Amino acid sequence: MTDDIIRAHDIHAWYGSSHILHGIDFHLQRGETVGLLGRNGMGKSTLIRSLLGHVKQRSGRIELQQQAMSGARPYQAARLGIAYVPEGRGIFPNLTVRENLLMCARTGRDGTTAWDFERILQTFPRLAERLDNMGDQLSGGEQQMLSIGRALMTNPDAIILDEATEGLAPLIVEEIWRVIGIIRNSGLATMVVDRNYRKVMDQADRLVVLEKGRVVLEGDARQLRSDPSQIHQYLGV
Numbered sequence: 001m002t003d004d005i006i007r008a009h010d011i012h013a014w015y016g017s018s019h020i021l022h023g024i025d026f027h028l029q030r031g032e033t034v035g036l037l038g039r040n041g042m043g044k045s046t047l048i049r050s051l052l053g054h055v056k057q058r059s060g061r062i063e064l065q066q067q068a069m070s071g072a073r074p075y076q077a078a079r080l081g082i083a084y085v086p087e088g089r090g091i092f093p094n095l096t097v098r099e100n101l102l103m104c105a106r107t108g109r110d111g112t113t114a115w116d117f118e119r120i121l122q123t124f125p126r127l128a129e130r131l132d133n134m135g136d137q138l139s140g141g142e143q144q145m146l147s148i149g150r151a152l153m154t155n156p157d158a159i160i161l162d163e164a165t166e167g168l169a170p171l172i173v174e175e176i177w178r179v180i181g182i183i184r185n186s187g188l189a190t191m192v193v194d195r196n197y198r199k200v201m202d203q204a205d206r207l208v209v210l211e212k213g214r215v216v217l218e219g220d221a222r223q224l225r226s227d228p229s230q231i232h233q234y235l236g237v
């Protein structure tokens with residue numbers, strides 16, 4: 001019996017006639033942090049989107065929370081406690097910060113509410129100062145925090161962060177990484193994609209590297225940190 005929240009075997013995905021993923025095996029265990037690395041266009045977002053049912057043209061076996069979900073739709077993944085913070089946010093611009101958060105409030109699958117409104121405001125002091133602002137009055141960094149806050153309000157078992165720091169100012173980027181550390185230490189299973197591979201390596205327990213839609217390297221983050229030459233080779237840094 002495994003404790004995998006996501007388990008996938010031989011995933012292929014296509015956009016039209018472009019074959020993007022070529023037989024990927026992937027898993028995310030309860031409580032672990034996995035960093036997904038790879039240069040631009042190697043298929044990281046497509047893998048996430050395939051696992052969660054956003055890419056229709058896909059094949060392979062997917063289990064979410066140990067249930068067969070190969071044909072899952074995005075709402076089913078969300079119901080199974082897998083929260084997704086996509087690249088480019090996804091908040092309601094015409095609702096206030098408070099409304100954006102409260103509309104997501106949900107009890108976790110285990111019946112507990114570890115992440116409630118108060119805890120979100122403690123975690124994101126900037127949001128606490130902007131509760132009555134509309135979503136579209138926030139800076140890009142604040143919108144990203146709100147997006148992560150909304151995901152946490154659902155009390156998920158896993159959270160997937162795709163390029164959460166993309167395009168943000170350095171101070172805000174630091175703030176987002178601080179929050180990713182808090183999320184990780186809270187025991188929530190986390191999957192992180194980010195251009196800053198050093199930060200990903202620091203935060204992750206396990207690393208998975210994609211190249212042209214295939215897993216080319218996978219391993220314990222501590223080991224790969226001690227000899228980063230392999231990572232450097234695939235990331236071209």
Ligand SMILES: Nc1ncnc2c1ncn2[C@@H]1O[C@H](COP(=O)(O)OP(=O)(O)OP(=O)(O)O)[C@@H](O)[C@H]1O
Binds near residue numbers: 038040041
């Ligand atoms: N909606 C789409 N339609 C057609 N092709 C797409 C689409 N989305 C992505 N692609 C292509 O699929 C390939 C993989 O893209 P993907 O976004 O998964 O890569 P990535 O590793 O997440 O990189 P990035 O950091 O640039 O987002 C790329 O060649 C990209 O151009």
